[in-house]
Amino acid sequence: HTASAGDVAASIHYDDLVVEGSGNTGISILAPEDYTSGIALGSNNDNDIGYIYAQHSSTAGSRFMAFAVNAAERLRIGSDGKVAIGTDSADGTLHVHTASCGTEAASAYGNVLVIEDDGDNGMTILTPDGSYGQMIWQSPSASGAGISTANARIAAGYNSGSPRLDFSVGATSNMMTLLSSGDVLIGTSSTTNSGRFKVQNSDGEYTAAFF
Numbered sequence: 001h002t003a004s005a006g007d008v009a010a011s012i013h014y015d016d017l018v019v020e021g022s023g024n025t026g027i028s029i030l031a032p033e034d035y036t037s038g039i040a041l042g043s044n045n046d047n048d049i050g051y052i053y054a055q056h057s058s059t060a061g062s063r064f065m066a067f068a069v070n071a072a073e074r075l076r077i078g079s080d081g082k083v084a085i086g087t088d089s090a091d092g093t094l095h096v097h098t099a100s101c102g103t104e105a106a107s108a109y110g111n112v113l114v115i116e117d118d119g120d121n122g123m124t125i126l127t128p129d130g131s132y133g134q135m136i137w138q139s140p141s142a143s144g145a146g147i148s149t150a151n152a153r154i155a156a157g158y159n160s161g162s163p164r165l166d167f168s169v170g171a172t173s174n175m176m177t178l179l180s181s182g183d184v185l186i187g188t189s190s191t192t193n194s195g196r197f198k199v200q201n202s203d204g205e206y207t208a209a210f211f
Contacts, residue, residue, distance in 0.1 A: 001018075001020045001021075002020065002021045002022070002025075003020070003021050003022035003023075004020065004022055005020050005021060005022060005025070006022075031056050032056070033056050033057065033058040034056065034057055034058055035056055036053045036054060036055050036056065037053065037054055037056065038051055038052055038053025038054065039051060039052050039053075046071075048068070048071045049069070049070065049071075050067075050068060050069050050070075051067075051068050052065070052066070052067050052068075053065070053066055053068075054066075060079060061079050061080070062079065063078075063079040064076050064077060064078050064079060065077045066088075073088065074086065076088050076090075078090060081093070082094070082095070083095070084097065085097060086098055087116075090114070091105050091106040091111055091114045091116075092106050092111030092112055092113060092114040093111070093112045093113070094112070094113050094114070095114040095116065096113075096114070096115045096116070097114075097116045097117075098116065098117040098118075098121075099116070099117050099118035099119075100116065100118055101116050101117065101118055101121075102118075125156075127157070127158075129158045129160075130158075130160075131157065132155040132156060132157040132166075133155065133156050133157070134153060134154065134155040134156075135153070135154045135155075136150045136152070136153050137150060137151045137152040137153070138150050138151055139151055150168075150170075151169070151170060152167075152168065152169045152170070153166075153167070153168045153169075154166070154167055155168075162179065162180055163180040164177055164178065164179050164180065165177070165178040173189075174189060175187065177189060183197070184197045186199045187199060
């Protein structure tokens with residue numbers, strides 16, 4: 001205790017060591033270069049259930065902070081700010097690694113989020129029945145936070161039991177829709193006069209409909 005933090009008391013679950021101050025307050029763990037410093041969490045049966053440690057490398061680019069569970073490192077933050085989950089070397093800003101796909105590295109044009117596995121791979125967007133899961137592409141010139149300002153958008157929804165996948169570019173309205181029936185709609189959302197593939201121009205005229 002260096003000074004009072006105010007009318008606050010430590011949680012009864014975490015009151016074995018309390019550091020209190022009236023301003024910025026913290027704890028420093030110092031170690032020589034090329035050594036680590038950390039905190040370990042354990043029980044009477046396992047002394048490394050979890051731990052956090054930092055590598056104090058003499059080479060700035062080799063420094064990192066790591067988080068471990070059950071005696072194994074699970075997440076690492078590198079000196080470059082990249083976050084690696086399931087691996088100790090991130091190919092992108094965030095690299096989620098289940099298993100190695102081989103020697104392939106992420107493209108520099110698509111390495112903000114890297115998802116890697118040694119088999120079928122993917123990600124899932126979960127929403128309630130009445131909502132859409134979406135991927136939106138936007139840039140500074142497309143100002144605003146609404147869908148109408150998006151450069152491009154892909155959205156999928158349950159749609160009251162009639163799942164659909166919508167595509168749009170530079171506009172709120174859907175430019176192409178793929179229905180669960182297999183029908184493809186371009187320039188329209190109407191299923192009247194529909195064929196398996198239906199195209200409608202901006203004047204509302206059907207220019208193609210293949211059955």
